[in-house]
Amino acid sequence: MVAxxxxxxxxxxxxxxxxxxxxxxxxxxxxxxxxxxxIWAIVTVAAFFVVRTRHLAQPFQTxxxxxxxxxxxxxxxxx
Numbered sequence: 001m002v003a004x005x006x007x008x009x010x011x012x013x014x015x016x017x018x019x020x021x022x023x024x025x026x027x028x029x030x031x032x033x034x035x036x037x038x039i040w041a042i043v044t045v046a047a048f049f050v051v052r053t054r055h056l057a058q059p060f061q062t063x064x065x066x067x068x069x070x071x072x073x074x075x076x077x078x079x
Contacts, residue, residue, distance in 0.1 A: 020033055
């Protein structure tokens with residue numbers, strides 16, 4: 001999943017570079033550059049809010065519950 005995210009970001013970065021390079025020499029160059037930067041800023045803010053609203057996974061939750069069950073079983077077995 002991380003590799004897919006990294007590849008997607010590289011692809012989008014090169015796409016943005018291609019868009020900017022295509023605009024070199026045109027009267028719209030600065031508008032294109034600022035437009036690309038603005039879109040990245042909007043995507044960044046949107047991603048921030050999406051991450052904030054999601055419930056973060058607890059990767060050791062299963063391990064912790066299994067460990068507690070094992071400790072409870074050990075306590076019951078030693079009684």
